[in-house]
Amino acid sequence: MSELRDLYQEVILDHHKRPRNFRAMEDATRQAQGHNPLCGDRVTIFVRMAGGKVEDVSFQGSGCAISKASASLMTDALKGATVAEVDALFEQFQAMVTSAPDADVDLDSLGKLAVFAGVREFPSRVKCASLAWHALRAALKSDEVIVSTESAAD
């Protein structure tokens, strides 16, 4: 059962039960939807950009504990970040969740997001962890769009 505890750590369960920034944003300058048709996870990411930085970010949607906690932790991690910093974090997060379970990954730079390292033992849940991130990237790239976990990988 220790692998399950690696996946469903306290932090993740907490962010699932009490997701941060879980609200719609009326004055969002950017938004995008993410959808995993295989399991029904849906997330909408709202972003308000100002001066090239993420002034506010929030999300709405329904989904599994992993997708919700990931969206919640992501929004916490991104407040005040520049677009370049968001991109860098996205790459690091993706690299971590898609790496082999025993691979050496720099977890320090990920801060709290490192709790998702456990997802590597559960390949079928990687898409849950990265859904919010893909939606966020789509939000920053264009205005309104729906990202699916089943479309061509970017």
Add this chain to the structure above:
Amino acid sequence: MSSTAQAPPSLDISRIREEFPILHQQVHGKPLVYLDNANTSQKPRLVLDALKKYYEFENANIHRATHVLSERSTQAYEGARERVRKFVNARESAEIILTTGCTDGLNLVAQSYARPRLKPGDEILVSWMEHHSNIVPWQLVCEQTGAVLKVVPITDSGELMLDEFDRLLGDRTKIVAIVHVSNALGTINPIETIIAKAHARGVPVLVDGAQAVPHLPVDVQALDCDFYAFSSHKMYGPTGSGALYGKRALLDAMPPYRGGGDMISSVTFEKTTYNTLPYKFEAGTPNIAGVVGFGAAVEYLGGFDMRAIAAHEHDLLEHATRGISEIPGVTVVGTAPKKAGVLSFIMDDIHPHDIGTVLDRDGVAIRTGQHCAQPIMDRFGVPATARASFAIYNTHDEIDTFLRAVRRVREMFA
């Protein structure tokens, strides 16, 4: 044949389990408890041996050569067709089209029966509880012909609203396409009644029988259905094979579905004539091994009284339903009085995906998601459900393990 008043003979489940090699393995250090049978079933040794024997002793192309191997393969292939015919009690083997699966058969009827006939404004009647394979082919036909899709609503318990069916069955209805057993809800539909009502208005009926044939007795003549489609891999056979039953008169009048070798009688660039039934609908080299395996699966099932299988699975369903209803925060989705061995459920504030992951760690395999039935998910207002589905080799102990694992989910997410 035993009378219906007699209880069917009971099954020797432990002996049955010994015939399925895949069941005897550990998953994450726990014995595998395979409860995802509506997704695909496991295969008995008889089927595995038939597949191996085919490629070791019988493999050659069918209907096409004069050497011994070709005779063996043709006999194995046609022998399988005949077994399938007998299993569903079709009158003649010309009425059994061998397909690549239920989805293939449903598309065949849509394209070869419906599409050439339908005019703008004609109606196709399906239901809210269909699998995507019995929705999308009809949507395609509607796009192609200008016909309109009408949908019979279902009750909160997951049953067809028969009065709505009566209302929707109209002068422009050209075909009814209905599922026998719902893969997401487990509901067993009263298809005899539906067929009688449709026939009274001269409307043919296509039945999606993928989840029915492995689990209850099916007699296409008794049902009087016009088409009946099913899959090998749901009934202990290999993937990539299935059958479509169709009444001869209808199949004779239908144009071919796919063109190529074997479905022709003669070919010139001026004119090509088509082969007789069933070959008219079997173009190209088929999945011969798959058909042979399918035939072995039918032989395997034929050794049982299907009513005994239905009774066993019903028993498991009752045990599981009772047990799961005692777990706080669980709601069963699909509570029709007549159900096959399918248990769909949701848990308060816990996504099915998380349920599936926790159960997997206990060795329990279920399906979580939308079950290729997004309309049903929408109808019940859920993003997804968790689904346990039973087969001939499942046991009470396995259900108990499943229930314990569901309790563990509850504790973990409390």
